[in-house]
Amino acid sequence: MLFTNDDIQEIIRIMDASFQDELHLETSHFRISLRKATGERSGWTQEIETLRKPNLIYHKAKQPEFAEKAEAQAEQDIAANPAPSAAGLLDILPPLLGTFYRSPKPGAPPFVEIGSKVEADTIVGIVETMKLMNPVAAQVHGIVAEICVADGQSVEADRVLMRVWQETA
Amino acid sequence: MTMRRLLIANRGEIAARIIRTCHRLGIETVLAASEADLNSIPARMADQTICIGPAKSAASYLNVDLVVAAAVEAGADAIHPGYGFLSENVLLATRCRESGILFIGPTEAQLDGIGDKLKARGHAVAAGLPVVPGGTIDAVEDAREMAEKIGWPVLVKAVSGGGGRGMKPVHDPAKLKETIEMAMAEASAAFGDGRVYLERFVASGRHVEVQLLGDGKTILHLGTRDCSVQRRYQKLVEEAPAPDLSDKVRAAMHQAAVDFGRHMEYCGLGTVEFLVDCKSGEFFFLEMNARIQVEHPVTEAITGLDLVAEQIAVAEGWPLRIDQSDIGFSGHAIECRINAEDWTRDFRPSPGTVAAAVFPAGDGIRVDTHVERGVQVPPYYDSLLAKVIVHGKDRPDAIERMRAALANCCIEGVATNVAMHSALFESPEFTKGGIDTSFFPSFLQR
Known part of the structure; x- marks a missing residue:
């Protein structure tokens, strides 16, 4: 069953009328806590957890295509970090997790290639997170020695x- | 026809919200979900969940063929597209028709005439609505002349843009050419359509919209909403009715929206957006959204209607069961969009695992959400976590209720903009009512 907003308002009305200030209820489908606010706050709070498991159905028609895509995606996604840097190599990390892009838009040349010289504020890529494009600044200066992530790959933070060869003066 | 089994081609709070209405109406629900959403709250609420592909939207939620194949596979007799994603996609409506599946939305011709902003502008003119001075650009070279005619500053808009994307203001005539070229390139990449047009940029404008409901013959308006609290064209707070409008202007906007709906013989739920010039009090047609909108709950609060249920009834082919005189407006409603973004760090997105999700509850409070303790907020989609909606007897009462409601909102594990909303509801300009779209960015600067 699903709780509606009206259900919750009604329960709270009943609790208010009977001077109750807390309710916890748990079934195999949900867990709900209603609490009267304390201190300077007024009103009530709700905390709901849906315990029911999703009822997944197989998509036969398209499954092979999905399976293939999903596998490729998973393989790409779980690609572990490369081996630790050799001495003198500095890492460039994303500002936050998301999808990494090497060029400003599809079809455009990449921001940098192996051998490109970068300064701290050089943009080396974009990480798309929640539909926002976040530029990735090198943060270090030197020469790009390795590009460890493919265009369009999902990355953790x-x-x-x-990796960048640190320039020695 | 009576709907028995509905495929929801969407995710997040709107998927959960559609499931609730279907549950009440006795319609079975099948959620079409990407791999990232297979264990989401809507997936746990739906009767069944079918995987339509990998996490990235382009390979799942935006793929018409996969969505229609999923509906056929699941034996669904209709598809509800929600908002965003494929909600205004003509091809989805066409494929549905070809597969004998009901598309919950307007007709293909209406989607085409409304989704293309230039065509929509033409329809608005034909229906007798005022439009913002502007016009199409065939060549970049002609733009300067047109801009001079329109008057500076101007706004470069993508014909296929929407939801605030694909718009660029130009204040400096010397920057016009490069801005248009950039806008064309971006529009080609983002919407697959590089056409752009120019409009006068109204600096002090309010964003007021009118909710429409039509069955192709009868067109009703469900009142106004004000969505002027925006950042980078993204709405953050919406309220109904729009405050601080004269009865005359409000009635004229209702009529203009209904005129547009009648001209289109509109069938379904839609919103006509207007720009209100604060200085002159004039209003102009901006565009129409041919779908349910994020902010629909404020209209539901003041009218007492379930807009998803009305949408379903119209799609089933029923004539409207209400007329204009049945629609009353009671009190004032406000909605705050709670987003997973760190407003103290330039609104940086904040995906992650929700460690706690406590929401306000009680009289006059509604929360539409898809987050609970332990839920993953994936980085692939938009940052909307929840909508907190309050309904009061008047605007001051609604504001008071929202302050209390926000104080009872506690989300941990991901950064949110709850404190930003709390600060906004203490601002005298906002509480006075009638702010324009330039207010919020300047509020953030303080």
């Missing part, structure tokens, strides 16, 4: 995107 600790994923090394590129």
Whole structure:
């Protein structure tokens, strides 16, 4: 069953009328806590957890295509960080997790290639998170030695995107 | 025809919201979900969930063939597209028709005439609505002349843009050419359509919209909503009715929206957006959204209607069961969009695992959400976590209720904009009512 907003308002009305200030209810489908606000706050709060498991059905018609895509995606996604850097190599990390892009838009040349010189504020790529494009600045200066992530790959925030030879003066 | 089994081609709070109405109406629900959403709250609420592909929208939620194949596979007799994704996609409506599946939305011709902003502008003119001065650009070279005619500053808009995307203001005539070229390139990449047009940029404008409901013959308006609290064209707070409008202007906007709907012989739920010039009090047609909108609950609060249920009834082919005189407006409703973004760090997105999700509850409060403790907020989609909606006897009462409601909102594990909303509801300009779209960015600067 699903709780409606009206259900919750009604329960709270009953609790208010009977001077109750807390209710916890748990079934195999949901867990709900209603609490009267305390201190300077007024009104009530709700905390709901849906415990029911999704009822997944197989999509036969398209399954092979999905399976293939999903596998490729998973393989790409779980690609582990490359081996630790050799001495003198600095890591470039994304500002946050998301999808990494090497060029400003599809079809455009990449921001940098192996051998490109970068300064701290050089943009080396874009990470798309929640439909927002976030530029990735090198943060270090030197020469791009390795590009560790493919265009369009999903990255965690600790994923090394590129490695840079530190310039020695 | 009576709907028995509905495929929901969407995710997040709107998927959960559609499931609730279907549950009440006794319609079985099948959620079409990407791999990232197979364990989401809507997936746990739906009767069944079918995987339509990998996490990235382009390979799942935006793929017409996969969505229609999923509906056929699941034995659904209709598809509800929600908002965003494929909600205004003509091809989805066409494929549905070809597969004998009901598309919950307007007709293909209406989607085409409304989704293309230039065609929509033409329809508005034909229906006698005022439009913002502007016009099409065939060549970049002609743009300067047109801009001079329109008057500076101007706005470069993508014909296929929407939801605030594909718009660029130009204040400096010297920047016009490069802005148009950039806008064309971006529009080709984002919408597959590089056409752009120019409009006068109204600096002090309010965003007021009118909700329409039509069955192709009868067109009703469900009142106004004000959505002027925006950042980068993204709405953050919406209220109904729009405050601080004279009865005369309000009635004229209702009539203009109904005129547009009648001209289109509109069938379904839609919203006509207007720009209100704060200085002159004039209003202009901006565009129409041919779908349910994020902010629909404020209209539901003041009218007492379930707009998803009305949408379903119209799609089933029933004539409207209400007329204009049945629609009353009671009190004032406000909605705050709670987003997973760190408003103290330039609204940086904040995906992650929700460690706690406590929401306000009680009289006059509604929360539409898809987050609970333990839920993953994936990085692939928009940042909307929840909508907190309050309904009061008047605007001051609604504001008071929203302050209390926000104080009872506690989301941990991901950064949110709850504190930003709390600060906004203490601002005298906002509480006075009638702010324009330039207010919020300047409020953030303080």
